[in-house]
Structure formats: C-alpha cells, structure tokens
Amino acid sequence: MKESQGVQTPKVGMISLGCAKNLVDAEVMLGGAAVAGFEITADADEADVIVVNTCGFIDSAKQESIDAILSAKRRPEQKLVVSGCLSQRYRDELVRELPEVDAFIGLDQIATAGEIFRDVLSKETEAPFALISPKSKYIPDYDTPRFRLTPTHTTYLKIAEGCNHPCSFCVIPQMRGRHRSRTVESVVAEARRLVSEGIREINLISQDTTYYGMDLWQEKAGPRQPVDPLRGPTLIRLLDELGQIEGDFWIRLLYTHPAHWSDDLIQAIARNPKVARYIDMPLQHIHGDMLNLMRRETSREHIENLIDRLRAGIPNLAIRTTFIVGFPGETEAHFASLLEFIEKVRFERLGVFCYSQEEGSRAAKMENQVLTRTKNRRHREAMKLQQRIAAEWAEAQKGRTFRVLADQARLGRTEYDAPDVDCRVVLTKSVPVGSFVDVKVTGSQVYDLVAKPL
Incomplete structure (x- = not known):
C-alpha cells in the first residue's frame, strides 16, 4: 500500500480478458475503485487487490481465464477477485474449485466493485465469497465513473x-x-x-x-x-x-x-x-x-x-x-x-x-x-x-488518399478499421499520436497498407 501523510492508500490492478464489452465493465470497476479511494496500478506486483475480469464465451476463452486466475497472484498477501462472464456463469463450480480466490463478483456488481474490494481487504476468513445476481440487469449510465483502459484518443x-x-x-x-x-x-x-x-x-x-x-x-x-x-x-x-x-x-x-x-x-x-x-x-x-x-x-x-x-x-x-x-x-x-x-x-x-x-x-x-x-x-x-x-x-488502394487516425507515431487506421481487430496503415514518417492525418497509399503488406502522410 502507498503511504500518504500516514494514511495507506490501497492499490488495485486489473487483468481484463475477452471482448470490448468486457473491457468497459473493467473500466467501470476501476472507476468505482478510484472513487472508493483505491489507487489504480498497472503493476500487478504492487497491487493489494488483483482483479481478473474473465471471459466465458467459448472454450479457449474459458481456459485463458482459468490460466489467468491461477497465475494472477504475485504475493501471498494479495487479495484475488474474479469477475466477468466466467464468474457469472460458473459461480458454484468456481467457488468450489478455486479456494485461492477471495471473492467472485457478477456482472451486476461491477458498479459497487470499489466497496467490494474494501470488504475483500478487510475480510479475515479464508473461504471465498460470491456476490452474483442470478439474472443480470445492470446497465451503466452517463455519470457512471470509468477509468479508461484504452488509448487517450x-x-x-x-x-x-x-x-x-x-x-x-x-x-x-x-x-x-x-x-x-x-x-x-x-x-x-x-x-x-x-x-x-x-x-x-x-x-x-x-x-x-x-x-x-x-x-x-x-x-x-x-x-x-x-x-x-x-x-x-x-x-x-x-x-x-x-x-x-x-x-x-x-x-x-x-x-x-x-x-x-x-x-x-x-x-x-x-x-x-x-x-x-x-x-x-x-x-x-x-x-x-x-x-x-x-x-x-x-x-x-x-x-x-x-x-x-x-x-x-x-x-x-x-x-x-x-x-x-x-x-x-x-x-x-x-x-x-x-x-x-x-x-x-x-x-x-x-x-x-x-x-x-x-x-x-x-x-x-x-x-x-x-x-x-x-x-x-x-x-x-x-x-x-x-x-x-x-x-x-x-x-487496389494504391494511389488513393485516406484519412487516418494515428494510434502510434508510424501506425494508424482508416475509418475501415476498428481497433485491435482490423488492418493498419504503416506510415512512412511519424505523425502525432491521436491525430487525424491525410495519407496517400504507396503500397500494401497483405492486409495492411503502407502510406505517406500528406
């Protein structure tokens, strides 16, 4: 925990798996944690509470989630919380099979995650507890706190x-x-x-x-x-x-x-x-x-x-x-x-x-x-x-001009490319990250385009 004028500030870290919808859930949990007085950290080693936000959609995703849970803890005294679709879907089985987890929370509990993390830090029993509504009904609102995990643009x-x-x-x-x-x-x-x-x-x-x-x-x-x-x-x-x-x-x-x-x-x-x-x-x-x-x-x-x-x-x-x-x-x-x-x-x-x-x-x-x-x-x-x-x-795009959003200094996306799943544009010179820039396509690399900023 971080000390500030004699008061220790607990830290929470997040491992979020699965789709973009799950990522928003992770951001809501971290937003609630920040409001509850937690410091958000990207360093799992220093987290007092480590959260694994799981995916339970297909077998490979479930296995990835289980592997992440089993390898999440960096120190014995760390508290481990499991959230997300796997937690929602397999509550009873996970509580029985994963005693090393301190708490399982469901999809309707993400808005109160900060309070739950506080409870986890103060709990003294070794048995995990589960806070999971049987039928999910939660939806975030415009004023729901979020700690964004995506790039700033x-x-x-x-x-x-x-x-x-x-x-x-x-x-x-x-x-x-x-x-x-x-x-x-x-x-x-x-x-x-x-x-x-x-x-x-x-x-x-x-x-x-x-x-x-x-x-x-x-x-x-x-x-x-x-x-x-x-x-x-x-x-x-x-x-x-x-x-x-x-x-x-x-x-x-x-x-x-x-x-x-x-x-x-x-x-x-x-x-x-x-x-x-x-x-x-x-x-x-x-x-x-x-x-x-x-x-x-x-x-x-x-x-x-x-x-x-x-x-x-x-x-x-x-x-x-x-x-x-x-x-x-x-x-x-x-x-x-x-x-x-x-x-x-x-x-x-x-x-x-x-x-x-x-x-x-x-x-x-x-x-x-x-x-x-x-x-x-x-x-x-x-x-x-x-x-x-x-x-x-x-x-066929060679010679065309596009407007590109720069994700990195020399890497961007056209409007035809969603984050993380689609193609990229390799830029021949650096541009400001997060900016829109007009480019002319000069070549291609199978899926990706090569372009010169104009």
Missing part, C-alpha cells in the same frame, strides 16, 4: 446490454440477460463528455447494436423487427443526435445484427459525416440449413439483399463480418456454399471461427458434431481465400 461506449436473440450456439443471453438499452440522453451525455476529453473515435457497442432502443418501445418489438424511427427510440435517433456534437471525431458501429437493418437506418448513416463508413455485421453462415440450425432469424436471400442495399445506400462502405465453420451438421456442400459466398461478396474485412461446443447451448446437444480436424481444415481454407481477397483489396 479512442474508446468504447456501451449503449445497451444483454441480448434477446436465440442463436443456438450462444449462451450470452444466459449470462448477460435480456436486451436493455440506455436512454438516448444518457448515451449522448457520455459521448459529449468523451469528446470534450479529447476522444477522436467512439466505438458504439452492445450485444446487438441495431436493436438499440427497441426494448423501450411501448409496443413490444419482435426479434426480427427492422429499425423503425416512428415507433420509439432507435439507433437512428441516437446517431442523429451524436452527429450534432461539436468536435472532430469518428463514430463507429460494432456488433449489428442483419435482422434489424432498415432503409431508414442506412439513410441515417449515409447522411451523417461523423459515422465511419464501416459496418460490423456478424453473419455466421450463409447456407439456409445452417442459418436455420443456428437460429439466426435470417435467410440467404435477406442477407444478399441487405448487402446490396448497404453498398448502394452508403458510398465507399466497408463491411466486416464473421463466420462459423464446423457447426453441427455442416457438410462439405454447406461449407462450399460459404466459400462461394465469400468469393462473390468480397468482404473488405472478415474473420472465421471454428465452432465451439458450448455447454448449455442448444447446439451443444445437436447430433452430427463436426470433427476438430475438419473444423480446422475448413478454417484454413476459408482464411486462405479471404487472405487473397484482402490482399487484392489492399493492392
């Missing part, structure tokens, strides 16, 4: 929590609860403050960003409901109001669902110069059999029509998507149709995941589970195809 803004979709491969609704949106006023107030603090990129996140506001309608919205600005608060209204905030910054849409897109939403993006021409829309598969088994609530015809409308309605658009290979029952013919679709559409950004048999999901109980070696082979084939497409796209 970019951040994530959580506009909703939970999910109403019944995807058979997913257990997120079981962990994070039903979809619940913040008010437009709350999101805009937080965004305005972030811009005033120097943020140049606001990444809007939730489990299903396109469903934003629909849970607040007087008349209940169904899972396939298109965005309709006449029925209540929507993403359209939110984008319009965010676009009125003064300042030079990007707004980026992450995690949209193909079931909810409407022409009104497409037009809202097209008319707003602050919204990046970038759509993140996980499709998961394209064959009708797979979409039905996955319970994706869409069809190939719907998806192809939507992509055509997006590209026609939003000039210079880049679409990012993800697909799952090796889902139960996927045949070589199903996989071939996916490859054909990838070749035809030529997504600007694309990721592929091997199906993970998640305990508690509908798909885990399905027959015709695909062999691991088959999943891995299909993953390699799909990514090899996308690597060629991405390299051809990058090569």
Whole structure:
C-alpha cells in the first residue's frame, strides 16, 4: 500500500480478458475503485487487490481465464477477485474449485466493485465469497465513473446490454440477460463528455447494436423487427443526435445484427459525416440449413439483399463480418456454399471461427458434431481465400488518399478499421499520436497498407 501523510492508500490492478464489452465493465470497476479511494496500478506486483475480469464465451476463452486466475497472484498477501462472464456463469463450480480466490463478483456488481474490494481487504476468513445476481440487469449510465483502459484518443461506449436473440450456439443471453438499452440522453451525455476529453473515435457497442432502443418501445418489438424511427427510440435517433456534437471525431458501429437493418437506418448513416463508413455485421453462415440450425432469424436471400442495399445506400462502405465453420451438421456442400459466398461478396474485412461446443447451448446437444480436424481444415481454407481477397483489396488502394487516425507515431487506421481487430496503415514518417492525418497509399503488406502522410 502507498503511504500518504500516514494514511495507506490501497492499490488495485486489473487483468481484463475477452471482448470490448468486457473491457468497459473493467473500466467501470476501476472507476468505482478510484472513487472508493483505491489507487489504480498497472503493476500487478504492487497491487493489494488483483482483479481478473474473465471471459466465458467459448472454450479457449474459458481456459485463458482459468490460466489467468491461477497465475494472477504475485504475493501471498494479495487479495484475488474474479469477475466477468466466467464468474457469472460458473459461480458454484468456481467457488468450489478455486479456494485461492477471495471473492467472485457478477456482472451486476461491477458498479459497487470499489466497496467490494474494501470488504475483500478487510475480510479475515479464508473461504471465498460470491456476490452474483442470478439474472443480470445492470446497465451503466452517463455519470457512471470509468477509468479508461484504452488509448487517450479512442474508446468504447456501451449503449445497451444483454441480448434477446436465440442463436443456438450462444449462451450470452444466459449470462448477460435480456436486451436493455440506455436512454438516448444518457448515451449522448457520455459521448459529449468523451469528446470534450479529447476522444477522436467512439466505438458504439452492445450485444446487438441495431436493436438499440427497441426494448423501450411501448409496443413490444419482435426479434426480427427492422429499425423503425416512428415507433420509439432507435439507433437512428441516437446517431442523429451524436452527429450534432461539436468536435472532430469518428463514430463507429460494432456488433449489428442483419435482422434489424432498415432503409431508414442506412439513410441515417449515409447522411451523417461523423459515422465511419464501416459496418460490423456478424453473419455466421450463409447456407439456409445452417442459418436455420443456428437460429439466426435470417435467410440467404435477406442477407444478399441487405448487402446490396448497404453498398448502394452508403458510398465507399466497408463491411466486416464473421463466420462459423464446423457447426453441427455442416457438410462439405454447406461449407462450399460459404466459400462461394465469400468469393462473390468480397468482404473488405472478415474473420472465421471454428465452432465451439458450448455447454448449455442448444447446439451443444445437436447430433452430427463436426470433427476438430475438419473444423480446422475448413478454417484454413476459408482464411486462405479471404487472405487473397484482402490482399487484392489492399493492392487496389494504391494511389488513393485516406484519412487516418494515428494510434502510434508510424501506425494508424482508416475509418475501415476498428481497433485491435482490423488492418493498419504503416506510415512512412511519424505523425502525432491521436491525430487525424491525410495519407496517400504507396503500397500494401497483405492486409495492411503502407502510406505517406500528406
């Protein structure tokens, strides 16, 4: 503990795993800790309380979380707290199997984390305790304290929590609860403050960003409901109001669902110069059999029509998507149709995941589970195809000019690239970090561009 005029200030450190939504949870916990009088430290060795904010989405993430928990403590007297999706999902098992943990907290306890950390420091029993609500209902507000863990020029803004979709491969609704949106006023107030603090990129996140506001309608919205600005608060209204905030910054849409897109939403993006021409829309598969088994609530015809409308309605658009290979029952013919679709559409950004048999999901109980070696082979084939497409796209950008946000002195991103998951622009000379700069593309490195600042 740090001593200041005879008073010891406890320190808390954080290991946050998983997605950007989990990262915001970590920032809220640290914000609450700071309000409760803790000093935030990046040095795990000096922390009095070390927090592991876990991910419990797929097997590899769960294993990473367990490994992080087992290796987190640096000193015997340190207190160890486990939070996040794994803690929420496996409370009883973790309490039983990990006695070295001092406390487990759930997703609804992140706002009171500072008080919990104080209790952990004062507790004298060796047995771990768990504070976990069975059904998550929490959502942050504009005045919720946050200790940002991202670079000073970019951040994530959580506009909703939970999910109403019944995807058979997913257990997120079981962990994070039903979809619940913040008010437009709350999101805009937080965004305005972030811009005033120097943020140049606001990444809007939730489990299903396109469903934003629909849970607040007087008349209940169904899972396939298109965005309709006449029925209540929507993403359209939110984008319009965010676009009125003064300042030079990007707004980026992450995690949209193909079931909810409407022409009104497409037009809202097209008319707003602050919204990046970038759509993140996980499709998961394209064959009708797979979409039905996955319970994706869409069809190939719907998806192809939507992509055509997006590209026609939003000039210079880049679409990012993800697909799952090796889902139960996927045949070589199903996989071939996916490859054909990838070749035809030529997504600007694309990721592929091997199906993970998640305990508690509908798909885990399905027959015709695909062999691991088959999943891995299909993953390699799909990514090899996308690597060629991405390299051809990058090569075609030679000679074009782009506006780039500098993450490092000689490394930046275009509006087509989200933090941590997409391509980069390698700059031929240094520019100020956190600034926007116009560049001319002079070459490419498979996925990445090489560009000269103008």
